[in-house]
Amino acid sequence: DQQVKQNSPSLSVQEGRISILNCDYTNSMFDYFLWYKKYPAEGPTFLISISSIKDKNEDGRFTVFLNKSAKHLSLHIVPSQPGDSAVYFCAAAPGSRLTFGEGTQLTVNP
Amino acid sequence: EAQVTQNPRYLITVTGKKLTVTCSQNMNHEYMSWYRQDPGLGLRQIYYSMNVEVTDKGDVPEGYKVSRKEKRNFPLILESPSPNQTSLYFCASSFTGQGARYGYTFGSGTRLTVV
Numbered sequence: 001d002q003q004v005k006q007n008s009p010s011l012s013v014q015e016g017r018i019s020i021l022n023c024d025y026t027n028s029m030f031d032y033f034l035w036y037k038k039y040p041a042e043g044p045t046f047l048i049s050i051s052s053i054k055d056k057n058e059d060g061r062f063t064v065f066l067n068k069s070a071k072h073l074s075l076h077i078v079p080s081q082p083g084d085s086a087v088y089f090c091a092a093a094p095g096s097r098l099t100f101g102e103g104t105q106l107t108v109n110p
Numbered sequence: 111e112a113q114v115t116q117n118p119r120y121l122i123t124v125t126g127k128k129l130t131v132t133c134s135q136n137m138n139h140e141y142m143s144w145y146r147q148d149p150g151l152g153l154r155q156i157y158y159s160m161n162v163e164v165t166d167k168g169d170v171p172e173g174y175k176v177s178r179k180e181k182r183n184f185p186l187i188l189e190s191p192s193p194n195q196t197s198l199y200f201c202a203s204s205f206t207g208q209g210a211r212y213g214y215t216f217g218s219g220t221r222l223t224v225v
Contacts, residue, residue: 006152034213043114043200044153046213089152096141096160096206097168098214100153 003027004092006101014109019077021104023090026071030092030099035064035075038087038103047088048075080108112137116201116217123191123224131186131220133201140206142184143168143214144176146197153200159184160206191224198222 005024013019025033031052036044050057050064050073057064063076077084085108091098114135123129135142143158145168155168159178173195175187184203188195198221202214 004152009150032211036213041218043202043216043218045216049211049213051211091153096204097143097155097158099155099169100145102150102152 002102003030004090004099004101006090006104008104009102010105010107012107012109013080015082016079019075019080019084019106019108021075021077021088021090021106023073023075023101024071025073025092027092027094027099028071029094031095032093033064033066033073034091034093034098035062036089036091036100037084038089044089077106080106082108082110084108112215114201114203114215114217116199116220119218119220121220121222123222125192125224126190129188129191129222131188131199131201131222133184133186133217134182135184135201135203135215136182137203137215138181139203139215140181141214142178142201142203144174144184144186145200145202146170147200147219148197156186156199188222191222193224196222196224 034049035047038044066073087103089103090101140161144156145153157176159165201217204214
């Protein structure tokens with residue numbers, strides 16, 4: 001039972017354009033949602049999080065949007081840069097435990 | 111430097127030969143966890159520990175053991191490895207109650223191949 005799903009295994013965008021990564025969840029008990037970025041041969045690194053009481057959180061070029069009624073969150077990267085090319089995981093938590101999605105490979109072309 | 115250190119980075123072993131993957135963190139985190147990453151399945155939790163001597167099963171605990179005798183160390187033990195345990199393993203840690211808001215710190219990973 002996959003409680004957190006990322007339906008797009010890959011996404012390709014041009015440098016300078018917007019990247020939108022999507023994530024859906026099923027568990028209404030999740031109260032925090034996070035995005036991680038992972039480069040090859042490295043561990044995932046925390047990018048940004050959002051509480052279930054908010055619908056938007058920004059950090060520089062990264063913005064996470066949460067639509068609780070649709071059980072959907074998205075990560076917007078504007079403008080996209082070649083260094084953003086990585087696998088992005090969304091994750092959701094009740095408390096300390098995180099449940100991760102399958103990941104989306106983002107490729108930003110120069 | 112604050113970090114989670116896993117060893118070894120790469121390991122090839124044979125079916126049934128017991129092995130241990132070590133994990134150590136220097137941030138005084140209470141919470142530690144092991145994940146495995148498989149293509150198309152993302153990161154799945156194996157075991158986690160809320161503090162010393164407190165461990166619990168995650169989503170895919172079969173075939174694994176853990177121990178938490180010291181706060182900084184959380185080894186993953188495969189008593190009798192099988193080929194379906196071939197995977198990329200990550201250790202992670204955080205302060206209890208803060209992992210959701212500020213994220214975990216992950217190690218660099220251990221790529222295990224069981225032949």
